[in-house]
Ligand SMILES: [Fe+2]
């Protein structure tokens with residue numbers, strides 16, 4: 029779906045970020061899925077709580093397009109943010125820094141993402157900062173949006189796989205959406221054939237999940253950034269009846 | 271906001287359900303908030319994990335318009351579903367049963383909501399069934415939608431306070447939206463002044479939350495139900511610049 | 513360790529119960545580990561939250577010596593309790609019913625274990641009832657002990673892998689210990705070579721755990737039961753310097 | 755119980771540490787409970803996840819005998835460790851540093867306690883280091899013991915309120931016990947009258963907890979420390995039939 033649809037709209041954007049933490053069969057990122065995502069037109073691939081699921085990901089971390097969660101211990105392989113110089117509307121280069129951070133509510137404990145962002149934002153030459161906040165709880169995501177409002181160009185959540193309908197510009201020109209949603213099969217349970225999750229929820233035993241096929245959807249957030257602030261933000265949704 | 275806006279649109283609908291579990295100062299339902307909600311035009315008030323926050327709620331449970339979570343132990347006061355005969359488009363009475371159920375992922379343990387729904391749906395004379403699934407995880411909500419697809423008229427989630435952009439008709443005519451969103455202050459952290467949650471997330475200490483004032487929003491889901499199935503479902507969103 | 517030590521003390525007891533949910537390489541039970549446990553002298557093998565880890569367990573559930581958690585949905589394979597007629601001190605047969613139940617605090621949601629025990633205890637002809645309460649939180653285990661005090665012969669917790677020093681007779685003659693502890697390698701992290709867990713806790717990434725070898729310990733609880741009540745309860749601990 | 759029994763054995767020890775995070779009516783520490791604990795003979799009072807429950811605790815943080823959790827954000831009031839010069843067996847002063855740290859498994863997220871300990875242990879002049887590791891999961895506590903084995907004099911867990919029977923010297927002379935247990939009423943649910951917790955577990959509603967009275971127990975860990983290492987460690991338990 030990403031491979032088929034993203035190229036058709038790619039030319040309309042200067043920079044495309046894809047969260048790839050569920051790209052390889054539902055968990056993590058491997059060489060094959062990374063190549064497919066970047067071939068489709070992604071300029072940057074962010075990760076999340078399943079970042080390390082496939083060992084192969086370690087060989088991808090040298091690629092400057094890969095951004096793993098930033099709030100992990102010093103010494104963690106890869107980088108939690110990357111700065112890119114992107115050709116903008118005017119043809120001049122504009123600087124954008126992409127950050128990936130993990131939430132902590134209902135998730136494994138990591139370094140405090142709020143304090144980590146403070147530390148990161150004290151750096152020079154970041155240009156416009158965009159945060160992919162990979163988190164579960166709406167409260168933590170909303171608090172991050174409010175915390176960074178006026179300090180970064182955009183905060184968009186990932187991880188719940190369901191796009192939220194709260195796309196808006198926060199005060200000071202920070203684009204915000206609680207969750208970007210996912211790209212994958214419709215009529216699924218966040219990507220999985222419903223049979224597996226339903227079996228799990230009704231039997232209270234663990235069950236194997238398989239990726240659903242059939243009609244698919246692609247969800248995203250589009251924003252126009254100027255001098256470190258967003259001037260416009262909009263939800264993007266595309267469905268394909270397979 | 272509910273009190274000011276709901277009456278202006280009330281006449282367009284035959285039946286209005288409001289989740290009231292955060293109506294009383296952020297937690298639970300009391301007499302005052304129940305009266306305000308019903309005066310504004312609600313025909314039915316559902317609850318959730320904070321159902322018992324105010325002792326006053328027990329005196330409200332005799333009111334047939336109040337529906338507490340259904341998947342609680344036998345002997346729990348109040349009722350987990352209520353059946354209403356509503357005058358429909360044609361003027362004839364149409365029967366609707368409103369159910370409230372609690373999810374269990376990232377929440378306190380209760381009776382299995384999937385099995386509870388099976389049990390409930392084996393009853394006669396329920397008419398069109400609508401489930402307010404009060405749950406945190408998108409996976410559990412999606413699984414419930416898929417589980418009940420074609421068996422009930424609608425499954426709409428509540429609890430995360432953020433409306434999701436996945437409103438759709440599932441197979442068999444079941445209206446679905448992962449979360450209905452909330453009614454309350456914008457520029458808040460799910461209702462609270464951002465200061466409290468931000469203090470909590472940055473200091474890692476508990477902090478007091480206060481309800482935010484200022485511009486507010488009302489979120490909802492509109493559906494047209496006919497003979498136990500939904501023919502139409504749509505997200506509703508209204509903002510008021512205070 | 514179980515295989516080497518249990519036979520040396522087996523003759524001192526009329527009935528031996530072993531929790532086997534971590535017997536097969538750290539998770540679940542398989543044919544090989546079940547055979548080893550029963551050959552060593554176990555009369556009954558209880559399970560826990562990892563009951564279904566190995567598919568092989570399903571073929572073991574027909575064996576009357578295997579008891580899986582009782583508070584699972586109707587239709588779950590196997591049985592949540594088993595009744596045995598055991599030759600007692602006097603040579604006469606004494607009836608004992610062994611139950612396995614799952615806690616819910618900090619664990620996956622299942623049916624309410626307290627209400628499940630009420631239901632179970634309303635049955636006839638159970639004889640002396642012993643509950644292996646497989647649970648994480650000390651509060652839930654203590655509450656279960658207090659709830660069943662005077663109604664069953666013994667409540668012993670499992671799951672945390674660390675024996676607790678609170679062995680006692682509760683009112684009405686119910687033997688209680690919050691956790692029985694485990695049988696496995698000392699200088700381990702609940703059975704695993706410390707390297708794996710330490711890597712996980714310091715890097716905040718998932719890491720592979722391996723079973724530790726070296727000196728081992730066996731932990732257990734000994735009780736003397738008469739007519740449905742315990743007259744005596746004691747902690748058992750044995751270490752073997754490999 | 756602490757007030758009545760600790761003074762009777764106080765003279766046998768050079769230094770007494772009490773975890774006081776549940777001292778004030780079950781949660782937190784206030785002036786009254788702090789005074790009672792120190793009057794009874796405590797040289798140092800550690801805290802835990804309920805440290806901030808009472809506002810009064812902030813006025814106690816200037817007292818050098820109070821140690822709050824160390825793995826909290828920079829700028830948190832109080833200190834996460836304190837160094838004391840204690841008169842030892844020989845009459846000469848021996849230095850001991852008491853640290854309090856919070857676990858993160860099944861608890862609120864804080865800074866990584868393992869990495870925080872590394873940082874702390876790089877300091878000079880700490881003398882013998884003792885860690886009160888306030889944590890829920892046995893795995894995290896065991897991992898901390900193994901991580902610090904040979905680097906500190908003692909690691910004793912608190913928070914579960916139930917003493918564990920695994921008191922031992924780890925390699926390199928580090929005294930270890932998963933949990934020290936609590937001081938409070940027997941026949942309680944970790945301090946509370948069983949009625950409250952049982953009501954909660956059977957009704958699945960929140961219920962009010964009251965402190966149980968009646969017979970009480972005091973639990974502790976005794977260790978002999980010499981030059982930064984423990985030479986001896988033993989569990990202490992005392993019961994008083996009211
Ligand atoms: Fe994901």
Ligand SMILES: [Fe+2]
Nearest residue numbers: 076077078187
């Ligand atoms: Fe994720």
Ligand SMILES: [Fe+2]
Nearest residue numbers: 291292429430
């Ligand atoms: Fe809510």
Ligand SMILES: [Fe+2]
Nearest residue numbers: 318319320429
């Ligand atoms: Fe809720």
Ligand SMILES: [Fe+2]
Nearest residue numbers: 533534671672
């Ligand atoms: Fe286990």
Ligand SMILES: [Fe+2]
Nearest residue numbers: 560561562671
């Ligand atoms: Fe277990």
Ligand SMILES: [Fe+2]
Nearest residue numbers: 775776913914
């Ligand atoms: Fe405590």
Ligand SMILES: [Fe+2]
Nearest residue numbers: 802803804913
């Ligand atoms: Fe605690």
